[in-house]
Amino acid sequence: MIKMNNELNNPIAEQQPHITVVGGGMLGLTLAYQLSKQNVKVSILEGAANLGGLTESIKIGDLHWDKYYHVTMLSDADLRALLAELDLEHEINWKVTKTHFYTGKGMYPLNNAFDYLKLPVLGLIDKVRLGLTIIYASRLEQGSELEKLTAKQWLTKLSGSKAYQNVWRPLLRAKLGNNYKKVSAAFIWAVIRRFYAARRGGLKTEMFGYVPGGYERIINKLVEKLSANGAQIITSAAVLSVTQNQTNGLKVKTHSHEYDFDQVIMTCPSQHVATICPQLTEAEKAQHNSLVYQGIICPSIMLKKSVGGAYLTYITDDKVPFTAVIEMSSLVEFADAEHPHLVYLPKYVPADDPLFDMTDKQIEEQFVSAFLSMYPFLTRDDVLAVKVSRSRQVVALSTLHYSQNLPAIHTSINGLHILNSAQIKNASLSVQETVKLANEGAQTFLQSINESGPA
Ligand SMILES: Cc1cc2nc3c(=O)[nH]c(=O)nc-3n(C[C@H](O)[C@H](O)[C@H](O)COP(=O)(O)OP(=O)(O)OC[C@H]3O[C@@H](n4cnc5c(N)ncnc54)[C@H](O)[C@@H]3O)c2cc1C
The missing domain is CATH 1.10.3110 (protoporphyrinogen ix oxidase, domain 3)
Structure with a gap:
């Protein structure tokens, strides 16, 4: 999706610096949205063909859904506030879900x-x-x-x-x-x-929720708002380098273009930051490179039948190559689909795991045969479609003394900033934490824009 509308509605905004946000995942989109609401001239450069990053959607069989499983929780205050602004919060379907525990010898409910x-x-x-x-x-x-x-x-x-x-x-x-x-x-x-x-907060049980249409719908609404606020969004624009230009601004190179911006905010994983920004000090680059990222391999499977109705099945059997079974269709109603049963088989792995060298077909064979052995009532004929998704850098691991080694927001290069999920400390990665970080980051940037005055 490419939006070429670069004009801002409010003339005051012309006084503001032009900021680009690198990365069109939930962090980059929310950050740009918060800045655009305050009439900051903002652009987004996203490397992939579609927006969304980890929340991007895929097509599997006749289902269209998030490539990774996502639930919203009642306590996700910042995310729910954003959804309310997008007029989607009231549509969230909430449900009490079930959990199972698979030991290799049997399947046990744990509710x-x-x-x-x-x-x-x-x-x-x-x-x-x-x-x-x-x-x-x-x-x-x-x-x-x-x-x-x-x-x-x-x-x-x-x-x-x-x-x-x-x-x-x-x-x-x-x-x-x-x-x-x-x-x-x-x-x-x-x-x-x-x-x-x-x-x-007083509830006896936690409920999981989702917006009908999934993250694709949320992102489309965000894009509508961003466009209405004059933000420009460019996809298929992987940023190759960010360096200082002659006029105290920053030059951003993609494979096909060069852009000049006053400020750049990188939301992509830290190791990308270290490569893309060669003028960072050696100490800054070493700090980004020192973070241990983990990735994920996650086939989604469309099935003819349910596997028992538990949203989450934990697996204690080391012989199973994935680490949980997520039956998304126990939560989401795929009412229009002929076979509305969708299951994810996630395996979290280090970013350099040899599994990343395997083809989708090899992963499919290994994972699906182990999956079928867990549920003897299923046969290969019940598997209608499989789609393997993979991401090498999902999240920086919360290692010992983690918060003492967080990447700083402002860098040694004038106008170059980092706001990425590695800065989430003492919390697990979620869209809630991502949106909270984006909101807090937007406040920081707005404050420094106001302090430094017109560009
Ligand atoms: C398996 C899984 C399950 C999850 N389940 C839940 C859940 O149930 N509930 C929940 O709230 N959260 C969940 N999450 C977490 C949620 O997906 C993340 O918190 C959120 O999507 C992170 O957004 P982000 O923008 O920080 O990162 P990303 O989505 O990774 O976005 C970064 C973006 O930067 C782009 N990019 C990278 N390099 C460049 C470059 N050089 N130039 C331009 N663009 C670039 C990427 O293409 C990407 O679009 C889950 C995540 C995973 C992987």
Whole structure:
């Protein structure tokens, strides 16, 4: 989608510097939207053919949905406020979802205290300790001290080694793949807090929600607003370099164009920043390169039937090549589809994992055969379509002492700024945290524009 409208509605805006945001994911789009609302002259350069980044949509069979699974939570205040501005918040469908636990020997529901007590992988004392760990973590207000411990050290101390091995480790693997060994206790604390935020607010259970039409609809609405505010959006414009130009501004090169901007805000992963901005100091580049990113390989499968109606199935069986099963259609109603059953099989992996060298077909074969062995009532004929999605740099791992090594927003180069998801500290990656970061970043940039006066 290319929007060429570069004129701003409000003449005051001509006094403002021209800012470009590199990256048209939810972070870049929300940031540009917040700036455009204040009449800042803003453009977005997105490298891919479509906007959305991790929230981009794909077509699988006759379904059109997000390439990765997304839910909104009741506690996602900043995201819900954005959706309200887009006139979509009132359309969110909320639902209590189910969770299962697959051990290799069987599939167990895990939806209430009763299910929990019946879970075969733990004895009663371990279960009590595990329950107390969750209550303790959900009530802990500050996570910064937890950055000193690994998740394993903290969880083993609180819940015991059996509960760590049989419950926490599989849950960590479902979120992080083998990187779970590197993550600090602050990470798991943040995940527990996010899942229990609505309960802390007085609700007995957390509900998951989605906007009908998925993120494609949200992004289309954002694009409408951005265009109405005079922002220019250019897709298929991967930025190759950002360097200082002769007039104290910045030169941005893509494979086909060169642009001059007063300010550039990079929202893409840190390692891209280090490559694209060669004039950053060696120390700045080293800091970006020091962040450990993890990626994801995630086939989506369209099926003839449901696999049991649990939104999330955790997997403790190491032989299964993916780390969870997400039955999206247990939450989303794909009313128009002939076979409205959509399942994701995510596997989180390090950014340099050899799995990235495998073809889609090889991944499909490996993942689908393991998936079918988990659900004996399914046959290959029930699999109608498979689409493999992959991203090497999804999120920077919350390693030990993470918040002491965050990339700074303002760089040593005049006008060059970084606002990316690596700056989310002590929270798990979510669109909520992304939108919050974009809102806070927009405030910072507006303040510095006002302080420095007209360009
Ligand atoms: C499997 C999975 C499940 C998730 N589930 C949930 C969920 O249930 N709920 C939830 O709230 N969140 C969820 N998330 C997180 C959510 O997707 C992210 O928080 C959000 O999409 C991050 O947005 P972003 O803009 O920071 O990054 P990205 O979406 O990665 O956007 C970065 C953009 O920059 C572009 N780019 C990179 N390099 C360049 C370049 N050189 N030039 C131009 N453009 C460039 C990329 O193409 C991309 O579009 C999930 C994520 C994943 C992967």
